[in-house]
Amino acid sequence: MRTFISISFCLILFFGCEKPISSNSISVNDIEALKEAITNSKAGDEIVMANGIWEDVQIEFSGQGTEDEPIVLRAETPGKVTIEGVSNLKIGGQYLIVKDLHFKNGHTPTKNVIQFKIDDENIAMYSKVTNCVIEEFTQPNREVSDQWVEFWGRHNELSNCYIAGKSNFGPTVMVRLNGNEHIKNYHKIINNHFGPRPRKGGPHGETLQVGDSYTSMTPSHTIVSNNLFDRCNGEVEIISSKSNFNEFTNNVFFESEGSLVLRHGNYAKIDGNVFIGNDNSEFIGGIRVVNTGHWITNNYFYKLKGKVFRSPLAVMNGIPRSPLNRYNQVTDVVVAYNTYIDCESPFQFGVGSNVSQSEVLPESEIRSARAIRTIVANNLIYNHNPDDQPVVAHDSVDGVMFAKNILNSPNHSPVKSEGLITKDFKVKEVSDGLFVPTENFESVYPGFDFETITTDLFGNDRTKQNAVGAIIVPVKDGVVLVDKKNYGTDWFATEKSAYEAQTLQVSNVEELVGQLQKANSGDILALNPGAYELNEKLIINKNITITSSDKNNKAELIFNSDSIAFELHPKARLQLDDIFMKGNGNQNAFATLDKNMTKAYDLFLENVELDNFKNVLQVSKGAFADTISVVNSVIKNSNRGFQLNKETDDKGDYNAEFVILKNNEFTNINETILDYHRGGYDESTIGGNLVFQNNTVTNSGKQEADHILIKNRGIINVDFSNNTFKNNPVKLIAVLWGEKDQKPVDNTIENSGEIQVVQNLKLKLMY
Amino acid sequence: MRTFISISFCLILFFGCEKPISSNSISVNDIEALKEAITNSKAGDEIVMANGIWEDVQIEFSGQGTEDEPIVLRAETPGKVTIEGVSNLKIGGQYLIVKDLHFKNGHTPTKNVIQFKIDDENIAMYSKVTNCVIEEFTQPNREVSDQWVEFWGRHNELSNCYIAGKSNFGPTVMVRLNGNEHIKNYHKIINNHFGPRPRKGGPHGETLQVGDSYTSMTPSHTIVSNNLFDRCNGEVEIISSKSNFNEFTNNVFFESEGSLVLRHGNYAKIDGNVFIGNDNSEFIGGIRVVNTGHWITNNYFYKLKGKVFRSPLAVMNGIPRSPLNRYNQVTDVVVAYNTYIDCESPFQFGVGSNVSQSEVLPESEIRSARAIRTIVANNLIYNHNPDDQPVVAHDSVDGVMFAKNILNSPNHSPVKSEGLITKDFKVKEVSDGLFVPTENFESVYPGFDFETITTDLFGNDRTKQNAVGAIIVPVKDGVVLVDKKNYGTDWFATEKSAYEAQTLQVSNVEELVGQLQKANSGDILALNPGAYELNEKLIINKNITITSSDKNNKAELIFNSDSIAFELHPKARLQLDDIFMKGNGNQNAFATLDKNMTKAYDLFLENVELDNFKNVLQVSKGAFADTISVVNSVIKNSNRGFQLNKETDDKGDYNAEFVILKNNEFTNINETILDYHRGGYDESTIGGNLVFQNNTVTNSGKQEADHILIKNRGIINVDFSNNTFKNNPVKLIAVLWGEKDQKPVDNTIENSGEIQVVQNLKLKLMY
Structure with missing residues (x-):
């Protein structure tokens, strides 16, 4: 391969400065030239990657820069160098800077996209990655685990990057501490925009993890500051801190479905962060606390609806003499x-208390050790609609001292304390979502070392004038909770302009197939009345709505294809409205790919009639639906219904986040209507959501081997109400999980077995 | 009570100094005056306790000094104020100094003699206790636990004190970390002389403990420097470090039967310490390592014979995902x-590996996790008598990296490494016990952060010239390993002049009783031939030898007393030589007090004949013998032999450290010859030592309910050899413990049951 290197060398002499600064800029056009440039690089060099697509490149950036003269690897133009295909970047040495790169359309062949070491002998120190983007650089197989940025060494930095769209297993950013070279690292993760991370289903979807369960005793000193966590919905832990002395300051958690979790390790500082929820999600949490010595100060929590594990403040019970990883x-x-x-019941204590499950859990899993020597002081709680349960005690709170907390609602919770003071006070909204009291409550509790809390959320000096709450009033003009401009790169547009969906008319099979292929994501195919006989499966790999142009004269899709009617690919969002679907009894109506379901899909059916299929929905292991919603539809004469039962490793994973079946008729389904499975003892991963409401199920389940009509084993949230079951020859309609507050409500059962409630499910221990 | 206060006030003005230093000296004669003076004290005050005995005083020394003007509480003359009886001292406040006091002849009514807090609201900070003595201030009941100095708060100091003779349960000095006020404490424990602490038998006899099993994650930063640990034999842990970031530097461990143990917590610094053993004790250890990140550098180990747990370097196996307290x-x-x-097999790894005991232990007790990422480098090993097993691997050492270690013996251990280098080199003795190589081995392994090891044991700069081992040669003239003058107070004499024992002749019972009472500790009573009929028990509360003046015509002691022949009190050391003892069948030949056996006793019998007693030795719970030695004696026609079986709590305690029975005849003993018990699953407390050698046992055990002649359950070290058993109608002679390498050797058994070896004893878990 011919390589091209252009070298420009300039020596700049400053008057009055003894040391000349040499800058050596080396432009490289391909990987061979890049390798050579890296091999030859020395302190002060700048290696410039030519604009364009760099496909299938594995870059090992090693070198020895100095504080004054780092070695820089950068794009010719920020954002104009895209790294694609099977590619990654490893960094090893001292004072190395990588900037302006864009990783997309690919994935790493190793465990990391960017790794702060090349090997155990060649570890990055004092190095940084800045102004870069990693966008949907996700593994084809969602079950393959990787981390996009993996920190090793000491004093490294990830700054001003935009990182979004990780669908596969593994934290987005991981800080490793395994070895003396990596402790006391003082890494900086600052000014980044962590864009949306989709729901993953089960564990291993953190946006940031610092350490692991074996580093709970390790001094890390990682600094996570001024980042925006923007709809990071991967799992219940947005950040999982698993080491000591980490600092999480001045970050914004925006509508992110999870919490900042102090999972292992101690003495975290959580200061000046903003948590913004919204009105309808109970998935958006605040801070969950385990272990010792954390200081949680000056944080602002707005409209968080999360409960228990996801409470604004969730203080957990521990296991006495806990094993290292519990x-x-x-x-x-x-x-x-x-x-x-406007947070509901913000203070929750004894979270995770599970003494009642002693019969199904070993002693080493029983969380009975309550918080001790814990101080909750000088906090301000305001609710526009009174919340008279500011404290929820899942166990006794005898080890918690409340002092000088002020709330505007009456406290009718069982937790009474002189330190929970109801006052009639006002707040005003000074900018979007930012409510401040109209007066300062200056009488504060002076706890041990409280004098070290010297400023408020906005940096105002507490030593001069102090007040209860995160904010001393008045605040400066123009203060806002979140300004997206402050985060991420200086070149990447995180907001795409909205696409205006087209409606494409379809009158026959050829048009249907053709338009489906041509349609842009978001488009609607409107089928004119008539029968469409399909000899091949339809592939859905974008957001497509298929509807009947005349709702009173619905189009009929007749499938003669071999095994699948609709094949759902990654990122498919298929919505069928007002459609008849008829199969030949041998196909699945909907099925995912057999493998490499790299990203989630959605399926919405409304006013649809399905007749004569094998399975209604068949999925593969690793396939994950964010939402499956079927309403006002008829499903009949099929072998099985929705088969979301391939995550059988019993590690907390499952095949769909939301399954909503409402107002449907299921008739003549031979086996199960639904098999929705989540295995493994319920841990902090608390997903699987089933709504089974107002359906009528008739003549079904007769060939079901286990004699159960609806299987929902291990799913945490279940609404099972107002259904009618008639003439289904099964023993059980469903088994509900009492400990998770599941109960049948207003169901009508005729000649159809029974609904069983089991208080404690015995599940396989995951740890 | 009339109180007397004399106040002298002096104002000293320094020329050129803007701030006058005021010194207010208040003399106090009794506790009321002291209380008043404390109540009224202010920064700069000095409270002077009048010389004399202060009996039954509980002092609460509170006040607010400043760095420049502390408040001082001191003796009028150092050492002339003794605090006796039921007394203690609590300190609370800032910049308080206590000095020159002598605690003796008493014990504390609370859990501490000196406590660095008064209560949770009144905690000592920046305060110190210096130039004081605590001498045998031990609880009457040895089982009552206390700590003589208990640290709380931050920045406190114990310096230049002499502390010795603690016999009861509990560490001598304890650092508490339970609460934010007490972490990151930077306490200094410096320049102290920790004098002899007697063997305690079982756990809870540490000389210093920093934290507990719940503070393994807590930053402590306690500094333990320049202390002399002088025959601190309390238990296997001289120091038990149970928290993070503690520093143990430049201490001398002199013939102390135990180790410096990094029991919980991480990142200890152990630098520049000297460990001095002696030729015959296998109890004297070095450093035992558990957990993460410790740096053990520049230490000097001399003539340590300890093995396994007590090795010079004992690196333990861990429990995978260990519970917090394991x-x-x-x-x-x-x-x-x-x-x-001259250390035997100094490097031992996989210590505590107990996979072989899986059948008797739960999984949570199995130490199978080997050391990883551990570096052993630049160490020097010299043995005058070649030791070809420098490394003992109780498990694989695959996680240990050896580099540039130099030894003078061939390495025939199974652990081979290029980092274990045999060289033929010489050492010379530059002062008592201090051997240095005659050359520097300058090629050292440059590990990560090794540049932070900047000096050698004697402070020589390693950055200029470096060498393998603790010492760079040449050393300065006059360097010694230990100079006792450098430690402890400036007034207390730790070495008592030797007493010259008297021999007192005795011819009748009155003389015997009278001389026994009058004798000084160490004296010998020589009994003229004849029979001595005693109607009362003889009380032994000192070191007494009773012998026959004519060994060929032994004196005969005939006891008519009710229940005891010899009553052994605390500190008794009774030696009987060449004596006949005859009982009435209802007494015990020897018995301890029923309670308050505050200190250990010893019993030595040689050429003694005992006839017709109930028990030979009966003890109470809490009674502890350092040594029971019976040789060349005859014991006959009694109900039971030695009953050392009262520690039945199963917590690792036992009634005697050494039991030596050699060359004796036991005849017609109805039940057990010996019942020597230690309960609780064997943990790092590894005591109980039995020698049962060359005895002849005849016609015994016929009424023993369990049909066992000798009970030694749970005793760790047993030598059972060359005995003869004849016509003893029992099932078992003894049960030996295979896992502890116990085996019968060359015993002759006729018509006497059998000796059983059980590989793994199932004992009650202690934790």
Whole structure:
């Protein structure tokens, strides 16, 4: 391969400065030239990657820069160098800077996209990655685990990057601490925009993890500051801190379905963060606390609806003498000077208490050790609609001291304390979502070392004038909770302009197939009345709605294809409205790919009639639906219904986040209507959501081997109400899980077995 | 009570100094005056306790000094104020100094003699206790636990004190970390002389403990430097470090039967310490390592014979995912630049590996996690008598990296490494026990962060000239390993002049009773031939030898007393030589007090004949013998032999450290010859030592309910050899413990049951 290197060398002499600064800029056009440039690089060099697509490149950026003269690897123009295909970047050495690169349309062949070491002998120190983008650089097989940025060494930095769209297993950013070279690292993760991470289903979807369960005793000192976590919905832990002395300051958590979790390790500082929820999601949490010595100060919580594990403040029970990888007792935690605006029951203690499950769990899993020596002081709680349960005690709170907390609602919770003070006060909205009290409550509790809390959320000096809550009033003009411009790169547009969907008319099979192929994501295919006989499966790999142009004269799709009617590919969003679908009894109506379901899909059916299929929905292991919603539809004469039962490793994973079946008729389904499975003892991963409401099920289940009509084993949230079951020859309609508050409500059962409630399910231990 | 206060006030003005220093000296004669003076004290005050005995005083020394003007509480003359009886001292406030006091002849009514807090609201900070003595201030009941100095708060100091003779349960000095006020404490424990602490038998006899099993994640930063640990024999842990970031530097461990143990917590610094053993004790250990990130550098180990747990370097196996209070895996430990002179097999790894005991232990007790990422480098090993097993691997050492370690013996251990280098080199003795090589081995392994090891044991700069081992040669003239003058107070004499024992002749019972009472400790009573009929028990509360003046015509002691012949009190040391003892069948020949056996006793019998007693030795719970030695004696026609079986709590305690029965005849003993019990699953407390050698046992055990002649359950070290058993109608002679390498050797058995060896004893878990 011919390589091209252009070298420009300039020596700049400053008057009055003894040391000349040499800058050596090397432009490279391909990987061979890049390798050579890296091999030859020395302190002060700048290696410039030519604009264009760099496909299938594995870059090992090693070198020895200095503080004054780092070695830089950068794009010719920020954002104009895209790294695609099977590619990655490893960094090893000192004072190395990578900037302006864009990773997309690909995935890493290793465990990391960017790794701060080349090997154990060649570890990055004092190096940084800045102004880069990693966008949907996700593994084809969602079950293959990787981390996009993996920190090793000490004093490294990830700054001003935009990172979004990780669908596969593994935290987006991981800080490794395994070895003396990597502790006391003082890494900086600052000014980044962590864009949306889709729901993953089960564990291993953190946006940031610092350490692991074996580093709970390790001093890390990682600094996570001024980042925007923007709809990071991967799992219940947005950030999982698993080491000591980490600092999480001045970050914004925007509508992110999870919590900042102090999972292992101790002495975290959580100061000046903003948590913004919204009105309808109970998935959006705040801070979950395990272990010792954390200081949670000056944080602002707005409209968080999360409960229990996802509470604005969730203080967990520990396991007495916990095994290293489980739950240590909370001790010596300080929660002071925080503000909670329109949060429901923000203080929850004894979270995870499971003494009642002693019969199904070993002693080493019983979380009975309550928080001790914990101080909750000088916090402000305001609710526009009174919330008279500011504290929820899942166990006794005898180890928690409340002092000088002020709330505007009456406290009718069982937790009474002189430190929970109801006052009639006002707040005003000074900018979007930012409510501040109209007065300062200056009488504060002076706890041990509280004098070290020297400023408020906006940096105002507490030593001069102090007040309860995160904010001392008045605030400066123009203060906002979140300004997206402050995060991420200086070149990448995170907001795409909205596409205006087209409606494409279809009158026959050829048009249907053709338009489906041509349609842009978001388009609607409107089928004129008539029968469409399809000899091949229809492939859905974008957002497509198929509807009947005349709702009173619905189009009929007749499938003669071999095994599948609709094949759902990654990122498919298929909506069928007002359609008849008829199969030949041998196909699946909907099926995912057999493998490499790299991203989630959605399926919406409304006013659809399905007749004579094998399975209604068949999925593969690793396939994940965000939402499956079937309403006002008829499903009949088929072998099985929805088969979301391939995650059988019993590690907490499952095949769909939301399954909504409402107002449907199921008739003559030979086996199960639904098999929706989540295996493994319920841990902090608390998903699987089933709504089975107002359906009528008739003459079904007669060939079901287990004699159960609806299987929902291990699914945490189940609404099972107002259904009618007639003449289904099964023993059980469903088994509900009492400990998760599942119960049948207003169902009508005729000649159809029974609905069983089991208080404690015995599930396989995951840890 | 009339109180007397004399106040002298002096104002000293320094020329050129803007701030006048005021000194207010208040003399106090009794506790009321002291209380008043404390109540009224202010920064700069000095409270002077009048010389004399202060009996039954509980002092609460509170106040607010400043860095420049502390408040001082001191003796009028150092050492002339003794605090006696039921007394203690609590300190609370800032910048308080206590000095020159002598605690003796008493014990504390609370859990501490000196406590660095008064209560949770009144905690000592920046305060110190210096130039004081605590001497045998031990609880009457040895089983009552206390700590003599208990640290709380931050920045407190114990310096230049002499502390010795603690016999009861509980560490001598304890650092508490439970609460944010007490972490990151930077306490200093410096320049102290920790004098002899007697063997305790079982756990809870540490000389210093820093934290507990719940503070393994807590930053402590306690500094333990320049202390002399002088025959601190309390238990296997001289120091038990149970928290993070503690520093143990430049201490001398002199003939102390135990180790410096990194029991919980991580990142200890152990630098520049000297460990001095002696030729015959296998109890004297070095450093035992558990957990992560410790740096063990520049230490000097001399003539240590300890093995396994007590090895010069004992690196333990951990329990995978250990419970909080058990054993974490060793990771990231550095052992560098240490010198081992005449130590046997100094490097031992996989210590505590107990996979072989899986059948008797739960999984949560199995230590199978080997050390990983551990570096052993630049150490020097010299043995005058070649030791070809420098490394003992109780498990694989695949996680340990050896580099540039130099030894003078061939390495025939199974652990081979290029990092274990045999060289023919010489050492010379530059002062008592201090051997240094005659040359520097300058090629050292440059590990990560090794440049932070900047000096050697004696402070020589390693950055200029470096060498393997703790010492760079040449050393300065006059360097010694230990100079006792450098430790402890400036007034207390730790070495008592030797008493010259008297021999007192005795011819009748009155003389015997009278002389026994009058005798000084160490004296000998020589009994003239004849029979001595005693109607009362003889009380032994000192060191007494009773012998026959004519060994060929032994004196005969005939006891008519009710229940006891000899009553052994605390500190008794009774030696009987060449004596006949005859009982009435209802007494015990020897018995301890029923309670308050505050200190250990010893019993030595040689050429003694005992006839017709109930029990030979009966003890109470809490009574502890250091040594029971019976040789060349005859014991006959009694109900039971030695009953050392009262520690039945199964917590690792036992009634005697050494039991030596050699060359004796036991005849017609109805039940057991010996019942010597230690309960609780064997943990790092590894005591109980039985020698049962060359005895002849005849016609005994016929009424023993369990049909066992000798009970030694749970005793760790047993030598059972060359005995003869004839016509003893029992099932078992004894049960030996295979896992502890116990085996019968060359015993002759006729018509006497059998000796059983059980590989793994199932004992009650202690934790």
